[in-house]
Amino acid sequence: xxxxxxxxxxxxxxxxxxxxxFQCERGQCIALIGSxxxxxxxxxxxxxxxxxxxxGIIEFEGKSIANDWTYRNDIGYMPQIGRYPxxxxxxxxxxxxxxxxxxxxxxxxxxLYEAFRIGNLxxxxxxxxxxxxxxxxxxxxxxxxxxKVLILDEPSAGLDPISSEILRDKILSEKKKNKLVIITSxxxxxxxxxxxxxxxxxxxxxxxxxxxxxxxxxxxxxxxxRVITSMLRQEDAKQNGVQPKxxxxxxx
Amino acid sequence: MKKMIKYIVAxxxxxxxMIAYTIILLVISFSVFAIEDNPxxxxxxxxxxxxxxxxxxxxxxxxxxxxxxxxxxxxxxxxPLQRNAIWLSMFAGLSLxxxxxxxxxxxIVILVYAWSATGFIMLASGILLSNVFxxxxxxxxxxxxxxxxxxxxxxxxxLYFAMLFDTLVLFLLLQFSDYPIENSVVALTxxxxxxxxxxxILLRIDVSAMMGYTxxxxxxFFGSTSxxxxxxxxxxxxxxxxxxxxTARFRSKDL
Numbered sequence: 439x440x441x442x443x444x445x446x447x448x449x450x451x452x453x454x455x456x457x458x459x460f461q462c463e464r465g466q467c468i469a470l471i472g473s474x475x476x477x478x479x480x481x482x483x484x485x486x487x488x489x490x491x492x493x494g495i496i497e498f499e500g501k502s503i504a505n506d507w508t509y510r511n512d513i514g515y516m517p518q519i520g521r522y523p524x525x526x527x528x529x530x531x532x533x534x535x536x537x538x539x540x541x542x543x544x545x546x547x548x549x550l551y552e553a554f555r556i557g558n559l560x561x562x563x564x565x566x567x568x569x570x571x572x573x574x575x576x577x578x579x580x581x582x583x584x585x586k587v588l589i590l591d592e593p594s595a596g597l598d599p600i601s602s603e604i605l606r607d608k609i610l611s612e613k614k615k616n617k618l619v620i621i622t623s624x625x626x627x628x629x630x631x632x633x634x635x636x637x638x639x640x641x642x643x644x645x646x647x648x649x650x651x652x653x654x655x656x657x658x659x660x661x662x663x664r665v666i667t668s669m670l671r672q673e674d675a676k677q678n679g680v681q682p683k684x685x686x687x688x689x690x
Numbered sequence: 691m692k693k694m695i696k697y698i699v700a701x702x703x704x705x706x707x708m709i710a711y712t713i714i715l716l717v718i719s720f721s722v723f724a725i726e727d728n729p730x731x732x733x734x735x736x737x738x739x740x741x742x743x744x745x746x747x748x749x750x751x752x753x754x755x756x757x758x759x760x761x762x763x764x765x766x767x768x769x770p771l772q773r774n775a776i777w778l779s780m781f782a783g784l785s786l787x788x789x790x791x792x793x794x795x796x797x798i799v800i801l802v803y804a805w806s807a808t809g810f811i812m813l814a815s816g817i818l819l820s821n822v823f824x825x826x827x828x829x830x831x832x833x834x835x836x837x838x839x840x841x842x843x844x845x846x847x848x849l850y851f852a853m854l855f856d857t858l859v860l861f862l863l864l865q866f867s868d869y870p871i872e873n874s875v876v877a878l879t880x881x882x883x884x885x886x887x888x889x890x891i892l893l894r895i896d897v898s899a900m901m902g903y904t905x906x907x908x909x910x911f912f913g914s915t916s917x918x919x920x921x922x923x924x925x926x927x928x929x930x931x932x933x934x935x936x937t938a939r940f941r942s943k944d945l
Binding site: 449483486487488489490507508509510511513515517519520521522523524525526530534535537538539 | 693694697698700701704705758759761762764765766767768769770771772773942943944945
């Protein structure tokens with residue numbers, strides 16, 4: 439559904455993405471993981487057309503996204519830090535994005551809106567909201583339009599435990615509707631049972647891109663955090679014989 | 691695009707700075723006309739204040755607004771919208787609200803106290819100036835990523851147009867006073883929108899007689915209909931060109 443072909447991006451001297459290629463299909467839930475500054479958000483932003491790659495092409499359902507904007511009708515995006523015009527109320531922001539999407543009110547997905555009780559806060563100005571409440575608004579906006587693709591950048595950062603559980607259930611139910619979900623997160627435990635595929639990004643390169651079952655089989659581990667650790671250990675041992683213990687300490 | 695403009699204007703008009711700007715303009719215009727019994731004199735006093743304040747507020751407010759909405763622009767870019775439409779809506783939203791603030795603050799007072807061609811030119815140049823400096827600030831903020839440097843650049847640009855430019859022209863005039871440079875001075879004026887509006891209004895009020903030989907040249911040039919049209923075209927270029935370049939840059943900008 440989305441195929442990324444040989445994407446490179448350079449910010450000044452910093453090589454953010456170095457010849458990255460991968461494919462995503464419907465029904466998958468892909469976790470983009472990697473350390474800070476490894477290029478996860480840049481990958482997401484190139485897919486959304488917010489960052490324009492120096493080289494390579496991205497295809498959405500077989501069509502190149504360069505100079506196209508209509509494909510974003512099919513994407514729901516939840517940014518890492520959602521900031522909105524300070525003087526607008528939550529209601530206005532929701533109205534505006536609905537206006538832009540031109541989707542009739544009946545077919546909007548109001549599940550998160552109700553679960554997060556956004557209705558009680560409609561007249562609050564965006565400038566006065568806490569980080570967590572803004573995340574809730576961002577989540578509502580991402581899920582509201584029944585988009586075929588959901589891209590969530592650190593969805594649970596700043597959310598309280600109950601809300602992040604609600605969000606997690608919502609992601610699960612969307613995944614079952616044969617949608618493509620792409621998530622970045624640093625909290626590996628919350629990705630358990632959620633993801634089907636893992637893309638591990640390091641220094642602008644993809645270290646590995648495999649299904650979770652294959653990884654579990656390969657490493658013999660169940661928990662995602664352990665799978666990743668032992669995967670990295672194996673790879674490093676294969677490549678340059680780094681001491682496994684050192685790497686494990688780095689991770690945990 | 692219309693909807694976006696509507697929301698941006700609504701957002702800007704609610705900001706306190708905008709309300710303060712309108713009230714300050716209103717108070718200044720009112721008091722100037724209340725002190726001066728002759729409307730022409732009133733216009734002249736008001737002119738200097740307006741040529742100072744309008745560009746300053748327009749360029750700095752717009753620059754800060756764009757930087758503060760950077761995440762909001764990101765949100766819009768991630769929606770199914772054309773980048774051109776987003777950037778032009780920002781431009782339209784800013785210039786509409788700044789023009790509206792000028793109209794409410796100074797426009798009404800000018801129309802009440804100085805219902806004349808001069809008053810109308812004053813009004814038009816105030817609105818054009820607001821637009822010019824919104825366009826210039828868009829260009830500055832699309833080129834410079836860092837907020838502090840961007841606002842610094844906006845202040846420098848204002849200083850340049852409002853003060854440094856005149857000094858440079860004066861310097862050139864003194865240096866080349868032995869040569870017949872009057873025509874080139876007219877051309878130089880076109881390079882600064884603030885000067886352009888000042889000359890236009892001064893010529894209307896007929897104080898150009900005090901400007902000596904150069905004033906006569908100005909009068910010869912800007913006094914005629916074609917001169918006025920050329921001046922208007924220059925002002926519109928000052929709006930169009932920065933707006934066009936900044937839109938082109940925004941299209942390929944990484945957010």
